Amino acid sequence: MPAEREEWFKWEREACVYHMDVVASAAMQPLREYFGATWPKTILVFRGDVVLWCNEMAALYALGQKMIDCYVQASNQKKMLRDWSEREGALRAAFKKIDAEKLSKLPDAELSRLYFAAEHAYVDWYAIGWLAEPVALQGENLVRELLSKKGFESESKNFKRLFSLLTCTTRKSFNRREEEEFLEIAAKAKKASKSEVSKLLAEHVGRYFWLHNNYLQTTVLGEPFFAKELARVLEKHPEPRAYALALSDSAKELAEEKKKAVAELKLNEKESALIALVDLFGWFQDHRKEVILQSLHYLDLLLREIGRRSGFSEREIKQLLRSEIPLLLEKKIDKRVAANRLKNCVLIRSPENAEPAVFEGEAARKKEKNVFAHDLAARDVVEIRGSVASQGKARGYARVTMSASEANASLRSGEILVTSMTSPDFVTAVKRAAGIVTNEGGITCHAAIVSREFGIPCIVGTRIATKVLRTGDFIEVDGNHGFVRKLVKEIKE
Numbered sequence: 242m243p244a245e246r247e248e249w250f251k252w253e254r255e256a257c258v259y260h261m262d263v264v265a266s267a268a269m270q271p272l273r274e275y276f277g278a279t280w281p282k283t284i285l286v287f288r289g290d291v292v293l294w295c296n297e298m299a300a301l302y303a304l305g306q307k308m309i310d311c312y313v314q315a316s317n318q319k320k321m322l323r324d325w326s327e328r329e330g331a332l333r334a335a336f337k338k339i340d341a342e343k344l345s346k347l348p349d350a351e352l353s354r355l356y357f358a359a360e361h362a363y364v365d366w367y368a369i370g371w372l373a374e375p376v377a378l379q380g381e382n383l384v385r386e387l388l389s390k391k392g393f394e395s396e397s398k399n400f401k402r403l404f405s406l407l408t409c410t411t412r413k414s415f416n417r418r419e420e421e422e423f424l425e426i427a428a429k430a431k432k433a434s435k436s437e438v439s440k441l442l443a444e445h446v447g448r449y450f451w452l453h454n455n456y457l458q459t460t461v462l463g464e465p466f467f468a469k470e471l472a473r474v475l476e477k478h479p480e481p482r483a484y485a486l487a488l489s490d491s492a493k494e495l496a497e498e499k500k501k502a503v504a505e506l507k508l509n510e511k512e513s514a515l516i517a518l519v520d521l522f523g524w525f526q527d528h529r530k531e532v533i534l535q536s537l538h539y540l541d542l543l544l545r546e547i548g549r550r551s552g553f554s555e556r557e558i559k560q561l562l563r564s565e566i567p568l569l570l571e572k573k574i575d576k577r578v579a580a581n582r583l584k585n586c587v588l589i590r591s592p593e594n595a596e597p598a599v600f601e602g603e604a605a606r607k608k609e610k611n612v613f614a615h616d617l618a619a620r621d622v623v624e625i626r627g628s629v630a631s632q633g634k635a636r637g638y639a640r641v642t643m644s645a646s647e648a649n650a651s652l653r654s655g656e657i658l659v660t661s662m663t664s665p666d667f668v669t670a671v672k673r674a675a676g677i678v679t680n681e682g683g684i685t686c687h688a689a690i691v692s693r694e695f696g697i698p699c700i701v702g703t704r705i706a707t708k709v710l711r712t713g714d715f716i717e718v719d720g721n722h723g724f725v726r727k728l729v730k731e732i733k734e
Contacts, residue, residue: 271368305379410523630689635676676718
């Protein structure tokens with residue numbers, strides 16, 4: 242294992258063994274069948290309800306270059322998007338079948354059939370979805386190289402401004418779409434009756450009940466949740482349509498700035514095609530997240546019912562591998578397997594093996610120690626550098642968490658969200674945050690996309706933010722120059 246920490250792609254988030262094993266399996270043989278290459282060896286370190294996903298960065302860059310070489314060509318790009326849409330259609334058809342059934346009344350064989358059909362459709366769809374990260378990572382490298390060739394110094398303000406513009410997506414994220422729809426509800430609610438507001442909220446629930454789902458747990462957001470959000474929105478934005486218009490104008494300004502930047506740089510056809518591809522894949526990655534959150538809802542419905550019949554709690558069944566679910570249905574899995582993995586577990590998915598290598602107990606601790614052997618000891622750092630994802634400055638108290646549910650529940654308006662990497666289930670916290678700081682992620686990650694859309698200063702890719710900062714630290718996020726600085730603490734009111 243390489244000694245340099247920077248050689249590793251790391252993603253840390255609340256997650257369970259089952260959901261991570263399913264998506265990791267899609268990155269191997271299913272992706273090979275579609276694209277002709279797989280993700281590199283993937284190491285998953287589980288510590289309770291948090292996973293650290295690791296890959297060698299050099300291998301991801303190389304894979305990303307292959308993908309860019311393929312999909313920068315318009316014909317290949319169109320085919321890929323068509324294939325992805327078709328597979329999403331098959332996945333949504335599986336959702337409809339689940340919705341149409343009373344799961345608790347199904348015979349075991351029918352429940353099993355429904356589960357495997359949904360899981361297969363999910364893996365089949367996700368195989369194409371795994372194009373996102375390698376393209377984004379290598380795309381950012383190529384944009385950096387492009388700007389350097391144009392004579393811009395990497396630490397200059399102009400470089401950072403142009404890099405942020407060239408790597409942003411001009412397409413609307415689903416968080417932004419949901420926000421716009423909710424602002425329209427807020428505008429109508431000012432003059433509507435209680436029953437009319439209730440109807441509007443119920444319709445919104447049907448479209449967005451899955452917003453807080455993640456790889457650890459799923460929940461159905463109901464009308465009470467959105468009613469509270471409505472009260473918050475009306476208090477913060479008494480004129481919802483005016484705020485919606487401001488958001489729209491901001492998006493138009495960003496698109497215009499990007500257009501001017503491309504013209505200013507006098508890009509040739511090949512360079513322009515690269516920028517267009519990075520823009521497309523910014524949306525691609527966001528849409529993938531939208532479908533994932535919905536898919537997790539349906540898979541969890543099936544897992545809960547399978548677990549109920551097998552005597553496994555939801556938390557226990559989610560410690561099993563994808564290949565172990567059939568054994569559970571046949572009652573051939575001991576609960577001690579789940580208990581052991583909740584303590585310590587490491588999975589290694591390799592392209593050459595159909596099943597992951599699994600380490601538990603002391604063997605898992607040794608693997609984990611190897612992964613973290615070269616982590617930076619950064620406790621005394623007072624200034625952290627990262628990539629500018631969204632410009633602007635903000636000062637506030639840090640709220641450091643790996644948990645979306647904790648962030649959504651506890652982050653106060655004006656605080657700075659500090660986490661490993663945001664995901665769509667952080668959306669409630671993101672809307673309250675004065676700024677965002679992440680360990681991981683690039684300019685096309687979720688934090689970058691939503692921070693630009695909502696005008697929130699954001700620094701990504703710091704590597705060490707959650708190790709250096711603590712909840713309650715008073716910090717400054719400088720989205721103009723790419724740093725986060727600890728300040729002398731102010732007294733909380």
